[in-house]
Amino acid sequence: xxxxxxxxxxxxxxxxxxxxxxxxxxxxxxxxxxxxxxxxxxxxxxxxxxxxxxxxxxxxxxxxxxxxxxxxxxxxxxxxxxxxxxxxxxxxxxxxxxxxxxxxxxxxxxxxxxxxxxxxxxxxxxxxxxxxxxxxxxxxxxxxxxxxxxxxxxxxxxxxxxxxxxxxxxxxxxxxxxxxxxxxxxxxxxxxxxxxxxxxxxxxxxxxxxxxxxxxxxxxxxxxxxxxxxxxxxxxxxxxxxxxxxxxxxxxxxxxxxxxxxxxxxxxxxxxxxxxxxxxxxxxxxxxxxxxxxxxxxxxxxxxxx
Amino acid sequence: xxxxxxxxxxxxxxxxxxxxxxxxxxxxxxxxxxxxxxxxxxxxxxxxxxxxxxxxxxxxxxxxxxxxxxxxxxxxxxxxxxxxxxxxxxxxxxxxxxxxxxxxxxxxxxxxxxxxxxxxxxxxxxxxxxxxxxxxxxxxxxxxxxxxxxxxxxxxxxxxxxxxxxxxxxxxxxxxxxxxxxxxxxxxxxxxxxxxxxxxxxxxxxxxxxxxxxxxxxxxxxxxxxxxxxxxxxxxxxxxxxxxxxxxxxxxxxxxxxxxxxxxxxxxxxxxxxxxxxxxx
Numbered sequence: 001x002x003x004x005x006x007x008x009x010x011x012x013x014x015x016x017x018x019x020x021x022x023x024x025x026x027x028x029x030x031x032x033x034x035x036x037x038x039x040x041x042x043x044x045x046x047x048x049x050x051x052x053x054x055x056x057x058x059x060x061x062x063x064x065x066x067x068x069x070x071x072x073x074x075x076x077x078x079x080x081x082x083x084x085x086x087x088x089x090x091x092x093x094x095x096x097x098x099x100x101x102x103x104x105x106x107x108x109x110x111x112x113x114x115x116x117x118x119x120x121x122x123x124x125x126x127x128x129x130x131x132x133x134x135x136x137x138x139x140x141x142x143x144x145x146x147x148x149x150x151x152x153x154x155x156x157x158x159x160x161x162x163x164x165x166x167x168x169x170x171x172x173x174x175x176x177x178x179x180x181x182x183x184x185x186x187x188x189x190x191x192x193x194x195x196x197x198x199x200x201x202x203x204x205x206x207x208x209x210x211x212x213x214x215x216x217x218x219x220x221x222x223x224x225x226x227x228x229x230x231x232x233x234x235x236x237x238x239x240x241x242x243x244x245x246x247x248x249x250x251x252x253x254x255x256x257x258x259x260x261x262x263x264x265x266x267x268x269x270x271x272x273x274x275x276x277x278x279x280x281x282x283x284x285x286x287x288x289x290x291x292x293x294x295x296x297x298x299x300x301x302x303x304x305x306x
Numbered sequence: 307x308x309x310x311x312x313x314x315x316x317x318x319x320x321x322x323x324x325x326x327x328x329x330x331x332x333x334x335x336x337x338x339x340x341x342x343x344x345x346x347x348x349x350x351x352x353x354x355x356x357x358x359x360x361x362x363x364x365x366x367x368x369x370x371x372x373x374x375x376x377x378x379x380x381x382x383x384x385x386x387x388x389x390x391x392x393x394x395x396x397x398x399x400x401x402x403x404x405x406x407x408x409x410x411x412x413x414x415x416x417x418x419x420x421x422x423x424x425x426x427x428x429x430x431x432x433x434x435x436x437x438x439x440x441x442x443x444x445x446x447x448x449x450x451x452x453x454x455x456x457x458x459x460x461x462x463x464x465x466x467x468x469x470x471x472x473x474x475x476x477x478x479x480x481x482x483x484x485x486x487x488x489x490x491x492x493x494x495x496x497x498x499x500x501x502x503x504x505x506x507x508x509x510x511x512x513x514x515x516x517x518x519x520x521x522x523x524x525x526x527x528x529x530x531x532x533x534x535x536x537x538x539x540x541x542x543x544x545x546x547x548x549x550x551x552x553x554x555x556x557x558x559x560x561x562x563x564x565x566x567x568x569x570x571x572x573x574x575x576x577x578x579x580x581x582x583x584x585x586x587x
Contacts, residue, residue: 020491021404028401028466035459036425039436046435102329105322116326118573120333125569125576127520129537130558134340136549143351145339178332186577235427242522246541260431260523267435268527280432291427295420 046277053271067278076254077279080262086169087258088237091176095233096226098177099184106185107192117189124182132246135175136162139247165255168248172256175243180236184229191225192218224297231294238287259283340562344555351551366552376539380560383519383535385450390457390518391511397458398465399507403499405466406473422470425463433459434527441528452528453535457521461514468513468579472506473499505575512572513579516565536561
């Protein structure tokens with residue numbers, strides 16, 4: 001309905017209104033620039049400086065790319081890179097698969113299903129720090145219910161979960177899947193409800209099997225939601241920190257230290273500010289590529305709704 | 307519907323329910339066990355491995371609040387979350403509205419959207435070291451103000467984005483009429499736009515509270531002792547020497563509870579925030 005005309009001339013803006021618009025934007029702009037952009041530039045500066053806070057109160061001078069070079073030979077940083085990749089590759093597919101399965105299973109109007117859907121969301125609203133502590137208890141080898149009840153019940157003897165480098169990694173994979181499958185579940189659930197029922201019914205009338213309907217109709221219609229979820233989860237899993245910190249403390253050794261954790265330790269425990277900043281910028285470059293993909297996806301869905 | 311179809315759908319239901327019940331068990335059991343452990347007597351931790359304790363006690367809660375400044379930490383968390391919600395809603399709602407009603411060129415709007423998404427996902431660890439230094443220099447280290455300022459940088463972009471997607475769905479006709487009747491910008495915003503945007507504001511508030519209440523990384527960077535928020539306190543119970551189980555579980559229960567209540571009673575609003583308008587209802 002004359003949408004184009006409206007887009008061009010939405011309101012009887014006066015010059016007075018324009019002033020208000022700018023005034024309304026200003027505080028947010030100020031906060032974002034002051035809190036986010038400022039420190040980001042500061043950390044670029046720091047990444048070229050030699051500065052260990054424990055030994056000196058001010059930067060010890062420009063050192064070029066030394067901090068970046070050192071990072072590539074820092075065993076903990078390289079280890080953390082590998083673990084970060086491992087965590088993303090192992091958790092995101094499982095979250096996707098389980099979340100989607102659940103979304104299809106729990107779709108429906110009955111009271112029971114509605115209640116289940118509300119309860120299934122709970123893990124993702126809870127502070128990740130608390131998730132770590134509560135699973136630390138679950139995994140405890142002398143008192144934890146996983147070894148003493150669940151695995152015992154299946155006649156298995158559980159490993160020393162948090163004391164063994166391999167099993168500690170698996171433990172983190174498990175809690176990440178536990179906490180974030182609900183996210184996939186909720187996005188896919190609401191995407192399912194948006195699939196037009198008429199199309200499904202028409203296909204059914206035409207004699208399509210349930211599997212055919214799923215592959216040929218539902219899956220393509222859900223594709224944008226899947227893409228979005230994959231990007232969200234991939235990026236977020238790169239940034240995981242709190243739950244690892246409270247579940248394993250990075251241990252045993254540094255086997256469960258991921259990139260955020262490694263930089264956190266470098267900057268706030270060893271106070272090697274130059275190295276921490278350099279590493280965080282190397283991390284940033286990887287993340288920015290992925291963020292750009294999300295941006296493109298968002299723009300695409302924005303254009304559809306305009 | 308034919309008889310065969312009906313039977314099949316019944317069968318699906320029969321298979322479905324036990325699976326959902328099993329999943330629900332795995333989702334809910336850890337929460338249940340957390341609460342149970344927080345009221346389990348200290349002596350029972352490693353000796354009695356039954357799921358249910360032999361007796362109940364509130365000692366851990368008492369310990370947290372009497373001996374360990376628990377009340378101070380709880381107050382810190384409440385003050386931070388409350389202030390952050392208030393400021394980000396005011397600032398973010400204004401900016402979201404201005405963005406929708408501004409007639410910026412498309413390229414500017416796209417740039418702003420990119421910045422908002424970037425802030426949502428970039429590794430926040432990068433600003434932690436700089437902020438630690440800045441707060442140190444400003445003598446704000448270990449004050450709730452430091453935490454509030456850092457949280458605002460995180461929450462305001464979220465609120466702007468949420469309100470932006472929300473306002474886009476609000477029709478402009480009403481405002482146009484009011485404008486013709488001579489109502490100015492502020493008048494239109496307060497008496498027409500704000501009442502219409504209450505659901506959006508509710509979403510944004512609850513989601514902001516969720517972000518700020520659970521936030522760990524930034525808070526831990528600028529607090530040492532007296533300004534610690536609950537997540538920082540909980541992480542502090544895990545030391546190289548061992549874990550302080552009882553108080554840790556009591557504190558964890560405290561931090562988990564409000565968000566569970568939000569999720570159960572105001573789920574629609576919370577979820578809308580978490581999706582960042584990515585999924586429209």
